[in-house]
Amino acid sequence: MLISGVFLLILGLIGLVFSIVPPVEEARLGAIGVALGCGLSGLLLVYLSAPGRSEKPPAGSRKAKATILAAEATPGSVAGYPMVELTLEVRPKGGGTPFQVKRKFSSGRLGRIEAGRRLDVFYDPVNPEKLELA
Numbered sequence: 001m002l003i004s005g006v007f008l009l010i011l012g013l014i015g016l017v018f019s020i021v022p023p024v025e026e027a028r029l030g031a032i033g034v035a036l037g038c039g040l041s042g043l044l045l046v047y048l049s050a051p052g053r054s055e056k057p058p059a060g061s062r063k064a065k066a067t068i069l070a071a072e073a074t075p076g077s078v079a080g081y082p083m084v085e086l087t088l089e090v091r092p093k094g095g096g097t098p099f100q101v102k103r104k105f106s107s108g109r110l111g112r113i114e115a116g117r118r119l120d121v122f123y124d125p126v127n128p129e130k131l132e133l134a
Contacts, residue, residue, distance in 0.1 A: 005045030012039025061122040063134060066090045066101075068117045074104055081108030090123055090131065101131050109133060 015034030018027065066088040076083045084107045091098045101123075107113060110133075120134035 005042045005047075005049060008038045008042030008045060010042075012036075012042055015039070060126070061124055061130075061132070062092060064090050064092045064096075064121055064123055066119045066121045066131070068113065068115055068119070069100070070115065071113045078106035079108060081106045083107070084110065084113060086110075086113075088119070088121070088131070090121060090128065092123075092125075099128055101129060103129075103131050105133065 012035050015031050015036075015038060019031035019035050068086055069089055070087040072085045074083045074085045083104050085102060085104045088101050088103065089098055090101055110119075122132045122134055124130040
């Protein structure tokens with residue numbers, strides 16, 4: 001996402017140059033449109049992919065790998081994406097004892113849902129049922 005944002009910023013700057021010194025006077029409005037559209041889109045993409053904007057793990061949580069064992073559609077949706085109840089096998093880092101958790105997620109946050117797929121998660125060691133996607 002960062003590379004796309006930088007690319008759009010460069011296109012926006014090129015459009016800005018052509019809006020100031022157009023090869024043809026009739027192209028000025030098109031160059032201004034390119035400069036605004038690409039420049040603003042690029043700024044937004046760069047801002048959203050900035051390293052400081054990534055979500056911090058919940059306090060006291062630990063990172064682990066979870067494998068999807070089963071998925072079942074459930075009633076409801078979030079932002080138009082159906083809800084899915086996943087049965088996950090969580091393997092804590094450092095060789096802790098694996099455990100299973102059933103948890104509902106919006107399918108929009110998951111992408112491809114299939115048995116065997118591995119996900120990065122954060123879990124609370126005191127209450128392993130508290131599990132979030134990393």
